[in-house]
Amino acid sequence: MKKVTINSVxxxxxxxxKTVSRVLNNEPNVSAATREKVLKVFKELDYTPNPIxxxxxxxxxxxxxxxYDNPSKSYITRVQTGALAACxxxxxxxxxxxxxxxxxxxxNDIEQLLQTSRLDGVVLTPPFGDFEKLANFLKAKNIPYARVASALLEDDSISVRSNDEQGAYEITEHLISLGHKSIAFIKGHPDHSATQQRFNGYRRALASHGIEFDERLVEEGNFSYHSGVDSARSILDLSPRPTAVFASNDYMxxxxxxxxxxxQLRVPDDISIAGFDNAPIARHIWPGLTTIAQPVEEMTKQAVTQLISHIAQPQEQPYQVTLESRLITRESTAAIK
Amino acid sequence: MKKVTINSVxxxxxxxxKTVSRVLNNEPNVSAATREKVLKVFKELDYTPNPIxxxxxxxxxxxxxxxYDNPSKSYITRVQTGALAACxxxxxxxxxxxxxxxxxxxxNDIEQLLQTSRLDGVVLTPPFGDFEKLANFLKAKNIPYARVASALLEDDSISVRSNDEQGAYEITEHLISLGHKSIAFIKGHPDHSATQQRFNGYRRALASHGIEFDERLVEEGNFSYHSGVDSARSILDLSPRPTAVFASNDYMxxxxxxxxxxxQLRVPDDISIAGFDNAPIARHIWPGLTTIAQPVEEMTKQAVTQLISHIAQPQEQPYQVTLESRLITRESTAAIK
DNA sequence: CTGAAAGCGCTTACAG
DNA sequence: CTGAAAGCGCTTACAG
Structure with a gap:
């Protein structure tokens, strides 16, 4: 089978x-008759242009x-969904x-990547958006990039994020409003900027409600389910046991x-549990998890959309966006007895 | 910044x-001295070849x-993991x-895809491996492909699968061995060949243990969590209630x-529940789910590895592989009281 | 061991 | 409205 190219057509x-190329790209300056003729040959020859x-x-x-480099699979899935929609x-x-x-x-790995496949742009999902070394490398290579859910930056790069500090504040306040004063906290992965921000929100809520911060109630996790198990063990072994736990994501x-x-503890009667992200698992388990819904898909979609339009028109000024998150209460949190 | 190309080097x-090209591709017939010299210029100019x-x-x-077109996100994640490893x-x-x-x-969608990005090959994950129309299209376009977890085929395409029928047989037999006779079954998505195979395994196990098949115990699902909720409702409303449920995947x-x-039913005391796939959720919930571990990552990895080597050497004969699955018992199944 | 020429299948810049 | 020429940055086939 002979390959059909623009020349055959x-x-x-x-x-x-050149005329074929014009038809291909829907350019003006082709007579209707010529266009028809070329279009017909496309069909006859079953021609498709070679993208390379x-x-x-x-x-x-x-x-x-x-x-991405993320222990949470569902987070990756959501990021992909948003990026795919924009693409x-x-x-x-x-x-x-x-x-x-x-x-x-x-x-080296990224260099190798760029060497095998030319990329018009790159989307940096957590924790890469906070890794300046990578951003500088891409800048040097002249590869446009967009950040998702990274810390707020002063520079002029494309970045879409949500307010983690505020979300953590709200969910902690929700627990406080239910009467909880002893609220354990599980941190996320230290490389993620969200980890510090969520922790800050937790502390600010305690402070603004006059609850003293207790270091013994804080565990170091890394966003993985497994790390949540370890942290849970320490927390549930505490005596007195906290009446509530706020984990930095839903897996934990x-x-x-x-x-x-x-x-044999009853949730929420014996202990309230709250998460973050509104991952699918939050509603797939019983009791369902009270959590903060973060618009991960939407953040990524907006970031990639802006990235693509920046590729087409590099002169336009990038802008940064912060989207709202919101509290979702389910059955895993209740008023203290 | 001037672009550095093979000509600058x-x-x-x-x-x-041509000599630069030889060095680039590690071809023989370049004197050590010349090679050195070229390599040095690579560094000096920070040259990387243009993949396009x-x-x-x-x-x-x-x-x-x-x-892919799959309601199970975790299945997609696992497929990607395997494919990425091979890549x-x-x-x-x-x-x-x-x-x-x-x-x-x-x-049209796939045609558009091939028109925007040239692909050296395509991996068809469920349910696409069973969709002959697509396979024929790819064949016509001369795009090599590999099937993952599709039905056994007589043709000479690349295909890696596992034995769904046997897995379903084993897990049903496990329930029977615990004394269960009234075992409900939730089917998967009708477009997936695994759906029929798992159903066949269930029926064969019943038959070989002298348990009469009861159509009223069978619900139509589609592999999504949501469909599992609907099916569960029907099943739990049955009277008498089955003593065990075997769902075609772990989400359901x-x-x-x-x-x-x-x-307020106690699992497994009041009712035993079994799944399929050994998705992460099977061990993230309590009680953990008894299930069939399917080597999804490994299947995909083998399929893509064979695909890539076929691209390099099209004359080699493709072969089909069937991998083993295995029963994993957790806390969700127990002997009938 | 090395290189000049042609080609991969398109688009860009220019001329008419 | 249309086209001839040059070019994108590599590799292939051939010659020496």
């Missing part, structure tokens, strides 16, 4: 390949790369690339719930 | 670009596309493309567990 239609040739001539690939609207495709923030290999909260249930 | 090093130009000349993109080993990248099996748009089993718990 041109000779079959009896026009120049196009890419070489235009120096574009129409591919966005998505970088689809703009006829872009999404290439996914998990990699490790820690270790000296990251920059689910781990607390499982361990508490295994230990 | 060639002139700086005082050699032809390379792709055009070689007619390759080093990108594999992953097609990484072979310096390939992975492009993800969710799309809808139903509807007339699928072929988790839904049964949640509803049962909400209704």
């Amino acid at each position: 041109a000779s079959h239609a009896g026009v120049s390949k 040739a196009r890419g070489l001539a235009q120096n574009r690939s129409f591919i966005i790369g998505c970088l 689809k609207e703009n006829n872009y495709n999404l290439l996914i690339h998990p990699c490790e923030l820690r270790g000296d290999d990251l920059i 909260a689910a781990a607390v719930l499982k361990l508490a249930t295994q230990r | 060639a002139s700086h090093a005082g050699v032809s670009k 130009a390379r792709g055009l000349a070689q007619n390759r993109s080093f990108i594999i596309g992953c097609l 990484k080993e072979n310096n390939y990248n992975l492009l993800i493309h969710p799309c809808e099996l139903r509807g007339d748009d699928l072929i 089993a988790a839904a049964v567990l949640k509803l049962a718990t909400q209704r």
Whole structure:
């Protein structure tokens, strides 16, 4: 089977390949008759343009790369969903690339990535948005990028985030309003800026309600279910036992719930549990988890949409967006007895 | 900043670009001295070859596309993990493309995909591996593909699967061995070949243990958590209530567990629940789900590895693989009282 | 061991 | 409205 190229089409239609190219790209300055003729040959020959040739001539690939290093699978899924939605609207495709923030290999790894596949832009999902070394590398390579859910920055890069500090404040306040004063806290992964922000929100809520901060109630997690199990063990072993636990994400909260249930504690009667993110698991378990709904898909979609339009028009000024999160109360939290 | 290309390197090093190309590709027939010199210029100029130009000349993109249409997010995650592992080993990248099996748009959608990004091959994850129309389309377009977890086929395509029928047989037999005779079954999505196979395994186990098949115990699900809730409602409303439920995947089993718990039923004392897949949720809830561990990552990895080697050497004969699954018993199933 | 020429399949810039 | 020429940055096939 002979490959059909722009040249075959041109000779079959009896026009120049530039004219074929015009039809292909819906450019003006082609007579209706010529356009018809070329379109007909497209069908006859079952012609589709070669994206690589196009890419070489235009120096574009129409591919966005998505970088992640995240222990929460559902978070990754949500990020992908948002990125894919933006790509689809703009006829872009999404290439996914998990990699490790820690270790000296990251920059080499990304260099290798850019060497195998030309990417028109890159979306940096947590924790990469906070890793300046990577941003600088991309800047040097002249690869546009957008940050999702990173800390607020003073620079002029594309960034879409939500207010983690405020969300954590609200959910802590929710627990306080239910009468809880002894509220344990499980931190997230130290490389993620959200970790510090959620912790800050927790502390601010305690402070503004006159509850003294107690370091013994704070456990170091890393957003994984497994780390939640370890933290839960320490917390449930405390004496006196806290009356509520606020975990920095839903996976860790689910781990607390499982361990508490295994230990015959009734949730929320004996202990209230709250999470963060509104991951699917928050509503797949019983009791459902009170949590903060973060618009992860929407954040990523907006970031990638802006990234793509920036690729097309680099002169436009990038802007940063902060989206709202909101409290969702389910059955895992209740008034203290 | 001037772009640095193979030509800049060639002139700086005082050699032809063909020689630069030889060094780039580790080809023989370059004197050590010349090689050194060129390598040095690579560093000086911070040169990296343009993957698109390379792709055009070689007619390759080093990108594999992953097609999916699956209600189970964790299944998608596992598929991606396996595909990424294979890609990484072979310096390939992975492009993800969710799309809808139903509807007339699928072929157009894929055509559009191939038109924007050249793909060296495509991995078809459930339910696409069973959709002949798509396979034929790809064959016509000359795009190599590999099937994951599809039905056993007589053709000579690349396919890696596991034995769903046998897995379902074993887990049903496990329930029977615990004394259960009234075992409800929740089917998966009708477009997935696994759905029929798991149902067959369930029926074969009943038959071989002399338990009469009862249609009223069978519910139609679609692998989503939500469909599991609906099916659970019907099943738990039955009178007499079955003593065990076998759901075709863990999401639906988790839904049964949640509803049962909400209704104050004790699992497994009042009712045993079994799932399929060994998804993360199976161990994130209490009681943990008895299930069949399917090597989804490994299946996909093997499929993509074979796909990539087939791309490099199309003359080699593809082969089909069936991997073992295994029963994992947790706390959600117990002997009947 | 090395290189000049042609080609991959498009688009850009220019001319008419 | 249309086209001839040059170019994108590599590799392939050939010659020496």
